[in-house]
Amino acid sequence: xxxxxxxxxxxxxxxxxxxxxxxxxxxxxxxxxxxxxxxxxxxxxxxxxxxxxxxxxxxxxxxxxxxxxxxxxxxxxxxxxxxxxxxxxxxxxxxxxxxxxxxxxxxxxxxxxxxxxxxxxxxxxxxxxxxxxxxxxxxxxxxxxxxxxxxxxxxxxxxxxxxxxxxxxxxxxxxxxxxxxxxxxxxxxxxxxxxxxxxxxxxxxxxxxxxxxxxxxxxxxxxxxxxxxxxxxxxxxxxxxxxxxxxxxxxxxxxxxxxxxxxxxxxxxxxxxxxxxxxxxxxxxxxxxxxxxxxxxx
Amino acid sequence: xxxxxxxxxxxxxxxxxxxxxxxxxxxxxxxxxxxxxxxxxxxxxxxxxxxxxxxxxxxxxxxxxxxxxxxxxxxxxxxxxxxxxxxxxxxxxxxxxxxxxxxxxxxxxxxxxxxxxxxxxxxxxxxxxxxxxxxxxxxxxxxxxxxxxxxxxxxxxxxxxxxxxxxxxxxxxxxxxxxxxxxxxxxxxxxxxxxxxxxxxxxxxxxxxxxxxxxxxxxxxxxxxxxxxxxxxxxxxxxxxxxxxxxxxxxxxxxxxxxxxxxxxxxxxxxxxxxxxxxxxxxxxxxxxxxxxxxxxxxxxxxxxxxxxxxxxxxxxxxx
Numbered sequence: 001x002x003x004x005x006x007x008x009x010x011x012x013x014x015x016x017x018x019x020x021x022x023x024x025x026x027x028x029x030x031x032x033x034x035x036x037x038x039x040x041x042x043x044x045x046x047x048x049x050x051x052x053x054x055x056x057x058x059x060x061x062x063x064x065x066x067x068x069x070x071x072x073x074x075x076x077x078x079x080x081x082x083x084x085x086x087x088x089x090x091x092x093x094x095x096x097x098x099x100x101x102x103x104x105x106x107x108x109x110x111x112x113x114x115x116x117x118x119x120x121x122x123x124x125x126x127x128x129x130x131x132x133x134x135x136x137x138x139x140x141x142x143x144x145x146x147x148x149x150x151x152x153x154x155x156x157x158x159x160x161x162x163x164x165x166x167x168x169x170x171x172x173x174x175x176x177x178x179x180x181x182x183x184x185x186x187x188x189x190x191x192x193x194x195x196x197x198x199x200x201x202x203x204x205x206x207x208x209x210x211x212x213x214x215x216x217x218x219x220x221x222x223x224x225x226x227x228x229x230x231x232x233x234x235x236x237x238x239x240x241x242x243x244x245x246x247x248x249x250x251x252x253x254x255x256x257x258x259x260x261x262x263x264x265x266x267x268x269x270x271x272x273x274x275x276x277x278x279x280x281x282x283x284x285x286x287x288x289x290x291x292x293x294x295x296x297x298x
Numbered sequence: 299x300x301x302x303x304x305x306x307x308x309x310x311x312x313x314x315x316x317x318x319x320x321x322x323x324x325x326x327x328x329x330x331x332x333x334x335x336x337x338x339x340x341x342x343x344x345x346x347x348x349x350x351x352x353x354x355x356x357x358x359x360x361x362x363x364x365x366x367x368x369x370x371x372x373x374x375x376x377x378x379x380x381x382x383x384x385x386x387x388x389x390x391x392x393x394x395x396x397x398x399x400x401x402x403x404x405x406x407x408x409x410x411x412x413x414x415x416x417x418x419x420x421x422x423x424x425x426x427x428x429x430x431x432x433x434x435x436x437x438x439x440x441x442x443x444x445x446x447x448x449x450x451x452x453x454x455x456x457x458x459x460x461x462x463x464x465x466x467x468x469x470x471x472x473x474x475x476x477x478x479x480x481x482x483x484x485x486x487x488x489x490x491x492x493x494x495x496x497x498x499x500x501x502x503x504x505x506x507x508x509x510x511x512x513x514x515x516x517x518x519x520x521x522x523x524x525x526x527x528x529x530x531x532x533x534x535x536x537x538x539x540x541x542x543x544x545x546x547x548x549x550x551x552x553x554x555x556x557x558x559x560x561x562x563x564x565x566x567x568x569x570x571x572x573x574x575x576x577x578x579x580x581x582x583x584x585x586x587x588x589x590x591x592x593x594x595x596x597x598x599x600x601x602x603x604x605x606x607x608x609x610x611x612x613x614x615x616x617x618x
Contacts, residue, residue, distance in 0.1 A: 138309070139316030142588045142595075146550025147568070151584045154572045155327050231441050235554055238443050239569055258447060258558070262455050272444030280439035287435075 030292060037288020043281035051097040060088035062095040062248040071264040081266040084256060085246075092248035093270050099249045100278065103164045103233035103242075104226045110168030111175050111225070116218065118172075119179025120206055124187060133176065140173040149232060153241045160233075160249070163242035167232045171225055178221055182214040189213075216293040223286035227279035234275050250275050302603060310596045317588045318370065322363050325581050335577050338379035375582035380574050385582035388567065395465065396552050396563035402479055403487035403548070404541070410491040412534070415498025419506060419533075420525055430495065437492025442551055446485040446558040453481065463560035482559040486551045490544055497540045502533040535602070542598025546591050 021029070031038060050057055060078075066086035074081040080089035122133040143151070152166035186192060187210060195209045236242035237251025245252050250271040257267035328335050337349045350356060354365045369375070375385035418430035454462035461478050468475040505511065506529055514524045553565035560566075564583070571579035 135309075135312055135316060138313045139320060141546075142313055142317055142592045143320075143584070144546035144549040144587060144591060146553055147546075147584055147587050150553070150568060150572060151321075151324060151580065154575075154577075154580050155324055227439065234441055235443060239554070239557060241572065254444060254447065261447065261451050265451050265455070268444070268447050268451065272441065272447065275441045275444060276439060279441070280436065283435055283439050 031288075034288045034291065036284050037292070040281040040284025040286075040288065043277060044285055047097055047278050047281070048101065050094055051101040054095050054098055058088075058091035058094040060091040062087060062091040063246055064088075071260060071267070073264075074266055080270045081264065083253070083267050084260055084264070089253075089267060089270055092253060093250070093274050095248040096250040096253065096271060096274065097278075099160060099243055099247065100230045100233060100275070103160060103167065104230035107164045107167035107171060107229040107233070108222050108225050110165065111171035112218065112222065114168075115172045115175025116179050116211075119176040119181075120183055120211070122176065123180035123183030124202070124206055124210070130180070134180070137173040137176045141177075143170075145170045145232070146235065149236060150239075150241060153236065158236075158241045158244060160243045160247070163233055163236045166236070167229050170232070171229060174225065175218070175221070179214065179218065182217055183210055186210050186213050220286060220290045220293060223282060223289055227282035227286075230279055230282075231275065303600065306596060306599055310592050313592050314589055317592070318367050318585065319363070321581055321585045321588070322366060324584075325577060326359075328577060336376060336379075338576075341379075370585065375585065376578035378571070378579045379576045380571075380579075385579055388579065389564070389583060389586055392562065392564045392567045395561060396556070396565060398468065399479060399482055399486060399552060399555070399561060399563060400548055402483035403485075403490065405487075406483050407487035407491035407494055410487075411494035412498055412537070415495040416502055416525065416530065416533070418495075419499045419502030420521075422503060427499075430499070434492040434495045437488050437495075440488065442485050442489060443554045443558055445488060446481065446555060449481045449485065450558070463558075465561050465563075478559075479561075482555045482561055485558070486548065486555045489551065490541075490548060493544055494537055494540060497537050498533065501536045502529060505529045505533040508532075539598060539602055542595055542602075545594045549587055549591065 064087060066082070069078070069082045069086040071084055072078060072082045072086075078088050078090065080093060083089055083092070118133055122130040140148075148170045149163070149166040152169060153162055156162040156165065192205060192209050195205050200209070233242055234249070234251035234254070237249040238255045240252075240255065243249035243252055245256070253271040254268060257264070257271070260267055325335065326332060331346075332353075333346045333349045333355050334341070336353065337345045341349070352369075354362055357365070373386050377384050378388055381388065414430050414433075418427040421427055450462045453460045460481055464478055466474040466478060506525075511524060511529055514528050515521075519528075549565075552563065553568055555561070556563045556565035557569055564587075568580070568583050570576075571583065
């Protein structure tokens, strides 16, 4: 968390200089050293706004078909062209942001909701609990991510919700492993021992002392897994195992575009560019965040 | 070393057992009569009875599990609902195609990743390095299926250089086989190349700052010799591990790549069997994939311990 950084850096800044910088200023100064990361974060925010404001931003209804405007090249009326049913590609890409963001963020939240407590318990108590959880995690990780997701969707049936659940389930073991590893090193720290000596119970030590100290690493992992989840949703939808037509998901749009590559290539350009730019921005922002939160980097 | 091997084998065995449990439970979670699930909607009463008999579906669940796993170990994974061919035979027919695709893409990824990674580590913080990093970031972010579509759009539709899809066995016509495999292998290898390049760069940077490298330099060896004779040996060890860890992603990637380029391999088989609700085939394919992945990781760990003597000696203590 930015707070940690400020707390460490503030005393140094105060020495010698006449006006000590605030924590916020220090944090900003360090962030400003990384233009690519800032740009990435800005694009992510932009997409977030696009997802929230889709009805106001999109020029047209993403589901409205127009038989007179089938597969029209980009023009003033339809800047991204129209698809095989005469729908406005720009509007569909804008609405697709919602589905991608929703699937990406919810899947990762689900993975964290299961993985973090499990990893916390495994790392904190060790012993048989740990063995049990870790063996299960090993087995879980043995399923290639996409194969596991496909298997789950087969059982649950194809839909956005089920695809999100499948992606979340696939991402969970990563969080169990990461959390456990972090807890193993944190629980030996002096401040955790001190809290114990002061009589804090297990739950309090875990939630108030261990968890806040590993939160930044978990946050970095989340920014790395969200683009992965977004691509996974697009892949499942592309294969026909996620969002079902006519919903404007980037994956389903690309699936439809594949049949018209020769006559309407723009149908394939935009949804793909949208996924690419969003995941690239997430990765840039995530890389930056990792350096930014790294205490070694001051 | 032997102790480490035994421990590693035991862990793999436990993992395989848990995997089989998960797959078994997964299939039982499909709504409806399990016999119907395994025999298909078109099966008649006799067919259902046969399936019930074979898998002992009237027995308690644990008994069913052991019967099923017993059959699976002997290579009997049931038969495809659609083709009535055994699952083992169906998979065995598709596997070489995907194996060829995977090998080509690994080859392609390594040929790109290692030179670029080494170069960007040696020329750290130069424009070379920035360019390589930018490329690898793009490789990590680009959705492989979109990359595939764009390649088809450019090289097949626009330029007409490469065929967009299809498969011809290598032994039948090697040139036609390779021209058709080039784009799929590149698409499948792109992400892998990006991951491996990053890993190569990072570990080479670490190795290049080690004392023995400084010693090598100070005894007057040429930079080329230091990099290729001294640094690369240690620098590439972590790359082997990462390559092993990426196998799962590669298998998943094959599903998508084969779908785009209409390569009749393992990945296409999975998607087809999901759509036709061919549950025995889905079950078999998932089980085989996961087991293969466990075995690959076992091999990687073992080869890693052979490459790195430190693990070989104290391995057991630190392996956990």
